[in-house]
Amino acid sequence: LGLGAAALTILPFRLSAATEDAIAAFTGGAxxxxxxxxxxxxxxxxxxxxxxxxxxAEGAAAILVLAAGNPTPGVAEFKFGPLAGSHSASTxxxxxxxxxxxxxxxxxxxxxxxxxxTVKVTIGGCGG
Amino acid sequence: xxxxxxxxxxxxxxxxAGEVVTIKTLISHPMESGQxxxxxxxxxxxxxxxxxxxxxxxxxxxxxxxxxAISTNPYFEFEATVPEAGEFKxxxxxxxxxxxxDTKAVSIA
Amino acid sequence: xxxxxxxxxxxxxxxQLLEFDTFGNVSLIHVTDIHAQLKPIYFREPSxxxxxxxxxxxxxxxxxxxxxxxxGIKDGSPSHYALSSGDFASLxxxxxxxxxxxxxxxxxNAIRADRPDALLLDGGDTWHGSYTCHHTEGQDMVxxxxxxxxxxxxxxxxxxxxxxxxxxxxxxLPYAALGQNIFDAEWxxxxxxxxxxxxxxxxxxxxxxxxxxxxxxxxxxxxxxFPEYSFGIRDEHMQAMVDEVRAQGADLVVCLSHNGxxxxxxxxxxxxxxxxxxxxxxxxxxxxxxxxxxTFIIASGSNxxxxxxxxxxxxxxRMMGLRHKLIPIFSDVITPDAxxxxxxxxxxxxxxxxxxxxxxxxxxxxYRRGNFNGTWDDLICDALLSERDAQIAMSPGVRWGPSLVxxxxxxREDLWNVTSMSYPNAYRTEMTGEFIKIILEDVADxxxxxxxxxxxxxxxxxxxxxxxxxxxxxxxxxxxxxxxxMSSGEAIDPSKTYTVAGWASVNEGTEGPPxxxxxxxxxxxxxxxxxxxTNTVKVTGL
Ligand SMILES: [Mn+2]
Ligand SMILES: [Mn+2]
Numbered sequence: 123l124g125l126g127a128a129a130l131t132i133l134p135f136r137l138s139a140a141t142e143d144a145i146a147a148f149t150g151g152a153x154x155x156x157x158x159x160x161x162x163x164x165x166x167x168x169x170x171x172x173x174x175x176x177x178x179a180e181g182a183a184a185i186l187v188l189a190a191g192n193p194t195p196g197v198a199e200f201k202f203g204p205l206a207g208s209h210s211a212s213t214x215x216x217x218x219x220x221x222x223x224x225x226x227x228x229x230x231x232x233x234x235x236x237x238x239x240t241v242k243v244t245i246g247g248c249g250g
Numbered sequence: 251x252x253x254x255x256x257x258x259x260x261x262x263x264x265x266x267a268g269e270v271v272t273i274k275t276l277i278s279h280p281m282e283s284g285q286x287x288x289x290x291x292x293x294x295x296x297x298x299x300x301x302x303x304x305x306x307x308x309x310x311x312x313x314x315x316x317x318x319a320i321s322t323n324p325y326f327e328f329e330a331t332v333p334e335a336g337e338f339k340x341x342x343x344x345x346x347x348x349x350x351x352d353t354k355a356v357s358i359a
Numbered sequence: 360x361x362x363x364x365x366x367x368x369x370x371x372x373x374x375q376l377l378e379f380d381t382f383g384n385v386s387l388i389h390v391t392d393i394h395a396q397l398k399p400i401y402f403r404e405p406s407x408x409x410x411x412x413x414x415x416x417x418x419x420x421x422x423x424x425x426x427x428x429x430x431g432i433k434d435g436s437p438s439h440y441a442l443s444s445g446d447f448a449s450l451x452x453x454x455x456x457x458x459x460x461x462x463x464x465x466x467x468n469a470i471r472a473d474r475p476d477a478l479l480l481d482g483g484d485t486w487h488g489s490y491t492c493h494h495t496e497g498q499d500m501v502x503x504x505x506x507x508x509x510x511x512x513x514x515x516x517x518x519x520x521x522x523x524x525x526x527x528x529x530x531x532l533p534y535a536a537l538g539q540n541i542f543d544a545e546w547x548x549x550x551x552x553x554x555x556x557x558x559x560x561x562x563x564x565x566x567x568x569x570x571x572x573x574x575x576x577x578x579x580x581x582x583x584x585f586p587e588y589s590f591g592i593r594d595e596h597m598q599a600m601v602d603e604v605r606a607q608g609a610d611l612v613v614c615l616s617h618n619g620x621x622x623x624x625x626x627x628x629x630x631x632x633x634x635x636x637x638x639x640x641x642x643x644x645x646x647x648x649x650x651x652x653x654t655f656i657i658a659s660g661s662n663x664x665x666x667x668x669x670x671x672x673x674x675x676x677r678m679m680g681l682r683h684k685l686i687p688i689f690s691d692v693i694t695p696d697a698x699x700x701x702x703x704x705x706x707x708x709x710x711x712x713x714x715x716x717x718x719x720x721x722x723x724x725x726y727r728r729g730n731f732n733g734t735w736d737d738l739i740c741d742a743l744l745s746e747r748d749a750q751i752a753m754s755p756g757v758r759w760g761p762s763l764v765x766x767x768x769x770x771r772e773d774l775w776n777v778t779s780m781s782y783p784n785a786y787r788t789e790m791t792g793e794f795i796k797i798i799l800e801d802v803a804d805x806x807x808x809x810x811x812x813x814x815x816x817x818x819x820x821x822x823x824x825x826x827x828x829x830x831x832x833x834x835x836x837x838x839x840x841x842x843x844x845m846s847s848g849e850a851i852d853p854s855k856t857y858t859v860a861g862w863a864s865v866n867e868g869t870e871g872p873p874x875x876x877x878x879x880x881x882x883x884x885x886x887x888x889x890x891x892x893t894n895t896v897k898v899t900g901l
Contacts, residue, residue, distance in 0.1 A: 203310025
């Protein structure tokens with residue numbers, strides 16, 4: 123059981139205006155299809171300050187990652203060069219509370235695909 | 251300027267021509283988000299590494315733009331194609347203008 | 360006492376407890392969640408252990424008379440006392456204490472007499488939970504377990520010794536320290552010190568034992584104590600390990616798990632190729648295996664109260680059959696192994712005076728297990744309210760900690776058995792009503808989320824000074840209502856601030872006296888404690 127942990131806000135799972143704006147800036151307002159990009163993240167974060175995530179989208183030119191529930195949603199944009207061995211990457215991110223992490227892939231043909239995953243950030247503290 | 255910034259890279263020393271290899275990188279850096287306040291209530295200004303690139307013999311592998319939500323001591327794992335013998339070059343760009351570099355040579359086995 | 364010994368010996372014998380028709384060509388012996396209980400204790404099983412989602416009404420989420428009906432256990436029988444709740448205090452007088460690693464040793468030796476190469480597997484939560492374990496930083500348990508000669512072990516509370524001590528003890532072990540899900544946090548690679556699996560050749564069969572440590576270690580316990588490690592369920596890596604050992608010719612794949620029972624069931628539904636999961640962490644004791652697909656899950660209880668024996672017929676690269684017995688360790692019936700008894704006493708000798716010191720007496724059964732409250736925790740919450748001058752008290756819903764029966768002395772050892780840990784500070788702080796609700800909602804979701812992969816295997820945080828209602832069928836944020844401050848009878852105001860005392864915070868730098876001092880001071884003032892069953896939590900959505 124935690125004490126003095128940052129107060130968590132349990133957000134409803136819809137995207138904030140700032141997140142929608144960030145997606146629009148990346149896509150130029152184009153349609154975004156569900157699927158075609160893989161986003162791996164833990165069900166429960168071991169530590170909200172360092173949450174491992176991985177993105178992968180075969181043939182993608184770039185993948186944008188957003189944390190929809192953070193004060194500012196931007197996380198990272200991965201651009202794949204000619205010597206990319208795969209269109210995938212992993213990193214570690216900060217999440218201010220339980221929220222959706224969103225990945226948008228820009229495919230080589232100019233289309234866009236998205237995936238999202240809810241990551242729970244818990245106060246924790248009890249166990250068997 | 252962030253102190254004690256130290257890049258570390260795990261990459262194979264040799265590969266066969268055309269092989270896809272896994273690369274892992276870490277760089278020690280506080281990644282001050284710009285969201286925190288100091289003891290007198292003033293916002294601590296943002297100071298992060300904002301870009302990371304990996305190239306091999308001058309050709310790009312990956313180019314990452316980073317925001318403040320990337321954790322302290324930024325970590326990246328990705329794959330690269332090694333077409334020939336040569337050198338990986340890794341570059342991290344700090345908000346304060348500092349540029350940190352590391353290189354790893356790869357031979358063809 | 361003598362009367363209990365006589366009664367227990369009239370009802371059952373050591374031969375009956377050990378009776379087993381040796382079967383097949385491989386034997387597994389499973390012990391788990393001993394929580395450093397070297398000596399016989401009382402342990403009351405839960406009367407409330409609710410299942411949610413697909414596990415609603417499934418074992419181990421049935422208790423008391425319903426549990427006995429399910430397994431055909433007669434009221435008042437030894438199995439009633441050992442496995443279920445109801446009439447605990449009177450049955451405890453008749454059947455006496457349970458456990459004691461010297462008795463466990465006798466059982467292990469008897470199985471080894473039948474099958475000399477039986478594998479002894481320890482599911483973890485071994486190096487935690489007593490005065491002597493705390494003061495020796497786990498060395499007492501390592502010394503005694505080493506004498507029992509286990510073949511492999513996995514981990515949970517061990518890590519709360521801090522990674523430096525864990526590493527030191529693990530390096531000293533003469534057997535395998537396993538955890539396919541223990542990773543180096545920095546590079547996200549399997550931690551070198553913990554192997555994913557170990558090979559054994561038994562009865563002509565090639566056996567792989569894969570370890571699975573507690574997945575939510577840095578969440579349920581203070582991650583700052585072992586920052587080098589990362590855990591998680593990692594079922595894809597588990598599948599890769601199963602495939603790897605199968606490809607290398609494993610005839611039998613055993614998973615030594617500290618997932619908790621519901622997580623093991625869920626994992627068995629996703630990972631194919633595991634023959635037997637030896638389940639730990641949630642402290643369930645089941646007299647029969649539970650089958651999921653082709654996988655059999657064995658639950659062996661806690662606190663040294665049970666030993667599971669699993670005999671297997673392994674032929675032609677596969678498991679053909681299984682015979683299982685959950686052996687209850689009735690301490691007045693099973694003769695202690697003299698050598699282990701002496702070794703245990705040696706570990707305790709430097710601390711014997713402190714252990715025996717009587718702090719008070721109890722007129723009530725003191726127990727912990729149950730989803731919402733236990734009388735031990737009610738007593739701890741009372742101590743926090745009065746000794747820390749707080750309006751509301753919080754005590755973690757852990758599942759370890761033996762029971763006491765009415766008329767018992769409360770010794771320092773008894774008190775440490777339910778409070779011993781490496782982050783014992785009893786904090787006193789202010790929280791808003793809104794934040795208290797957030798905590799309750801957060802903990803409730805760790806228990807009642809219908810997806811077992813979101814469950815951490817504890818019980819609800821215990822609350823003193825406040826009543827509330829919980830609808831376990833609702834999602835996070837909507838389960839808790841009707842929070843009422845008992846001292847005033849008023850509803851908790853989300854914007855108002857309350858003084859809250861608690862212990863076992865996972866946050867670094869938590870300040871306050873250790874919980875055992877707080878509770879000892881309280882009990883000494885009371886002299887004799889009486890704890891009535893409380894009804895401060897109203898549960899719906901069953
Ligand atoms: Mn346990
Ligand atoms: Mn455990």
